[in-house]
Amino acid sequence: MLHKISLPTYLDAQNCLREQIRLYVGNNGSDSEIAETIQVCKPSEKYSNQLFEELIFKVWTEEANKCVKRSSIEVNVANNLLTFAENCNIKNKKVEQYLLKRLENIKYLDRLQKNQAIGKDFSIDPAKLALSESEKIIWQFEDISKIEQERYSQEKPWVLLRAVLNNAMLRSRYKELATRTEDAGELIITNLALYYLNNNKTKETKFSDIYSVTPMKYGVRIQANTSGATPDTYTTGDGRFTYALLQYSRNLND
Numbered sequence: 651m652l653h654k655i656s657l658p659t660y661l662d663a664q665n666c667l668r669e670q671i672r673l674y675v676g677n678n679g680s681d682s683e684i685a686e687t688i689q690v691c692k693p694s695e696k697y698s699n700q701l702f703e704e705l706i707f708k709v710w711t712e713e714a715n716k717c718v719k720r721s722s723i724e725v726n727v728a729n730n731l732l733t734f735a736e737n738c739n740i741k742n743k744k745v746e747q748y749l750l751k752r753l754e755n756i757k758y759l760d761r762l763q764k765n766q767a768i769g770k771d772f773s774i775d776p777a778k779l780a781l782s783e784s785e786k787i788i789w790q791f792e793d794i795s796k797i798e799q800e801r802y803s804q805e806k807p808w809v810l811l812r813a814v815l816n817n818a819m820l821r822s823r824y825k826e827l828a829t830r831t832e833d834a835g836e837l838i839i840t841n842l843a844l845y846y847l848n849n850n851k852t853k854e855t856k857f858s859d860i861y862s863v864t865p866m867k868y869g870v871r872i873q874a875n876t877s878g879a880t881p882d883t884y885t886t887g888d889g890r891f892t893y894a895l896l897q898y899s900r901n902l903n904d
Contacts, residue, residue, distance in 0.1 A: 663692065664705060664708075664709060667688060668712075670687065672713070674734055675726075675727050675731060682737070688738070707740055707743050710734060710735060711746075713731060714735075714749055715749065717731060718753060725756055728753045735750075747887060748867070748887060755888050758891065759894055762897075763894065768789070773790065778847075779838060782842065784842070785842045785843075786841055787839075789838075789899075791836065791838075791886045792836050793835075794837055794887070795833045795834070795835065796831070796883065797882070798880060798882050837884050839895060840899065842857060844896075859876055860872060860875065861873045861874060861875035863893060865892070865893035868885050869883060869888075870886070870892045
């Protein structure tokens with residue numbers, strides 16, 4: 651049953667939730683019964699539980715977005731927001747996966763920036779990659795896609811333009827071909843290279859062969875310096891972390 655309330659009452663409930671979430675985050679998530687605690691913010695007993703849960707979700711999302719957008723890394727805040735989401739059943743709602751991945755990766759990003767060991771176990775068998783003796787696995791991304799951009803091909807060799815207007819000029823006209831997407835692959839990062847595993851095939855890109863790495867919201871674009879190479883985009887879900895991970899891995903050999 652929906653229960654109508656005035657706008658001021660709704661805003662009071664929203665502000666109450668903001669305060670409760672910030673207190674929880676600031677106190678290291680010590681209140682294990684937060685789901686019951688925040689009931690004091692409910693506008694009235696008759697107010698729909700569904701609408702109240704949507705309001706909790708809205709406020710939590712606002713605070714989570716603030717956390718991942720800050721230039722400074724706040725590990726405790728990210729961990730407490732994740733714990734809050736677990737205790738209040740927020741993870742079962744339609745949370746943007748990018749937001750969850752950013753929060754989950756913040757503690758690892760902090761370690762990377764401090765040049766500390768990541769301290770995470772991976773399921774990949776090193777023997778599957780035929781790594782060299784000095785090579786070690788740094789990170790494993792599972793169930794990601796790789797977008798490979800095809801070459802730019804010339805639509806017409808040469809086209810005479812504006813000849814009838816006494817302004818003859820030769821111009822090349824290019825048409826970008828469709829990209830090819832490979833889904834559900836694995837991206838393995840070592841201290842020497844990238845390995846993309848998909849359909850029992852492995853594509854290796856050595857760090858020494860990489861010309862540039864471009865960070866994006868959901869991943870990174872890798873451009874190799876080999877002749878005729880086209881860029882590959884790996885959608886890992888968290889571009890900032892992936893870029894930092896590559897920088898860290900490449901610097902291990904300096």
